[in-house]
Amino acid sequence: MDFTYCEFPSTVSIDTFKAYFNLTDVKLPKVGDKSVDTIQIPSEDQEGQTNQAKSLRHLVLDAIVENWSELPLYRQLGRREDRNYLLSHLDTQMPLQLLSAHIREDFFWQRCYGQRWRSASLQVRGRERPWINIYMERHVQEFIENMPTGDYEQEGNVQVVLDICAAYINQLDISFLQPAPPTTNANDHIPLDYLLSNLPDLRQLRLSYSTKTVGCNYQMGCNQLTVRDILHLTKGLSQCYELRKFCLHNTKLMPYQLRFLAHSLDKGCHHLTEMSLLHCAVGDAGIRCFLETCGKESFGTLTVLDLTNNKITEEGAYILSRTLRHVPLKKLVLRLNPIQSDGAAAIFNTLQVMPIKELDLGTCGITETITKLFMMLICQHTTLLEIDLSNNSLGEDFGKHLIKIIGCNKVLERLDLRNTGLSLDMRRKFQDFMIENVDRKKHEAFKQKQRDKFKAMMQL
Template identity: 40%
Template sequence: MDNLPSTVDLNAYKAYINEETIYSVTNKFLNSIDLKWESQSPPTLRIIVLNSIILNWHEVPILSEIPKQADKNYILENLDVNLPIKLLSTHIREDIFWNRCFRNRWRNCFPENANKRWISSYMEKDLAEMLENLEPCNYDQEEMQRILEIAAPYIEELNISCLQPSMDDKTDHVPFDFILSNLTELNKLHVSYIAKKIGTNFYLGCSSMSPNDATNLCRGLQKTYDLLEFCLHSTKLDLPMIKAFARSLDKGCPNLTSLNLTNCCVGDNGFVEFIQVLSSESFVNLKRLILTNNFFSQKTALYLSKMIRNRRIEHLDISLNPIGSEGAATIFSVVHKLPIKFLNISACSITETIEKLLLKLLVDNKTLFHFNISNNELGNELGMNIYRIIGFNKVLKCLDLRNTNIQTKLRKDITSVLFQNKDRL
């Protein structure tokens, strides 16, 4: 059946509607087609009382004393979201209100975790936004203490995408030792010391982590005992900083499951320093390791394979590191001993000399779901051999072969074979 039209032709309206029988409100008759006929009706006593409560809520914050849920919902749907946050958080926990607060302030932003409480999403973004825009010269520990007393009970995740540098030779940023030590519920921390905007105050090195920054962050990490996920990205680390972070994470974050050091210029020597600090009992719960773009060579691949051998790594990303075919071979030699589900070795200077080990991995591995080997010089002949054996793998769901000198049609044929695995558990 076709959809009904959204408008009515004028001639059809005149044919079926007798305007003489339609009385207007001005003649004290009900206009049956006027949907706003009751707009002039006085509100009920219930609405008058609830509106009065809303109007005076900042002085008398009544909510829990109201017996009916429908009346509570009316207040939560109409209460001013710009009241002091301490007053609101003290008396209101309901998602219906904090959802409205969040969307009123950040209209084009949506939390990644749909199951998280809205009050937590609001407090996390509010604190992150404040820290990102706070200039070090304006940092006041007493004021920060008052802010954390309100926000800390609700903050489980803190995502800092940039920081404001100080405008002096020290290049220090907002200290994180005091902040992290007060976030008792924190389990995820993402932080970067890059500066996105500093106007005309730019000077060389202003967007770098200073020794004081590293010391303060390490002190804070030593007190985040429940931290499960740590990400430090786009921040250059020197050798003393790397050793300090290794000690702090090992000492203060025993339950860490995810470690991300992306674009940190760690280098081979830095990774060796990091490994030497750790013991066989360090990071025993680590499942996710991301080391993208850190200037690693074959040397780091060897140390990395020794590190992950005794851990239950499920997600490994070493993309954009020139480890070469020999480094990839070292990684492949240990991958079969892990419950690996995601492996990314894209743009790692790998060539067709890896063919034998690569084909063996694709045939034998029974846990790998997603394998990214794009942006490497594999060649079309290796692509043909992959196509011949890929049907033996009943687990792999995605094999990324873009920019590998394998013909587009051949890559599509490989993808079509793997597509059958997506319906399998």
């Protein structure tokens, strides 16, 4: 078969081509594009092809590629083969504004991503979302993380990046920010209000004000969130109307800052479903300030709350339990907080009236005094699917009581009791109960599917 004047579509992998065609029985394109470079051609065929002159079509396409910055032709090329050739040869280092204005093809932006960030893995999520979005998000992330505070120009470099990338940003992960130079009195970071308020389709934001590469700019407090920082952040968040997931991590938060944060999230993020404050040293005072700012109607769409490692004690757990009744949570994480057994008891009492599915109280200083309340939770709760009580001092007696009533629960699918003082044999017995529940649910789901299928056939 003659492929001399054809370009392979970017969606066809080389392995697929090899599965259907024998390289010795086909003529490949004469040019050194993706379809030829990545296939091992027999030496005699390769020598013959290198001596062949390019076709007029390829000469014209090469001229278009060389002059593309002055005359960007892409949609004007009617044939799919011509476009594939252009995408395989076009320089990925051209101005981003020029490329994004004319090209949307996934193959090209995946190629740009791979060439710019060679050490980064080509993420599987590229199959779920357009690669141009993934590229732009990584570009904006690097722009924010590497910008010195003195180079921030709202009407200059910031506006230029927003004009090019804002329409493609759905997720943003800022893992660090540059500190202020030591010559300044304040430790303020770059303001994020203008950036966040001009990302209309932002749905996920993961942010940290920590600093990874301080260098000569180190000074006390450069990793802390200042008054100016929290004001700019909350102003931007109050205009993120499409935000679904918000995570602030490794950033110490003062109680007054949590008031601003709660007000902005409640005011602007009406579709928020997941909120995570990880390793932020919130404390009981911070929890109180955050919840005092909220009303009964606040966070009516929140389903996931993660407060890992925030120095919350039993007092904070009690304050939290009184408010959670009004929130439709499906997942609650209080891991690495010393809430003790009293705090866990307050949480267990609240869970009885909540449709929660996942609970994580690992490493919370819980002891065997919680046994009775936990047994009641296991017997009465009908929606809990996963419970994590690992790294708590529960003891063998806790396990003996639990083994007697665990059979009453037909819903639970995962129970983590590692490092709780229970023997390995007892933990295996609990694991067997979980496997039985999962298998039973699968069987019931299969039977229901068969019944629905039969009803549909009867209606026909």
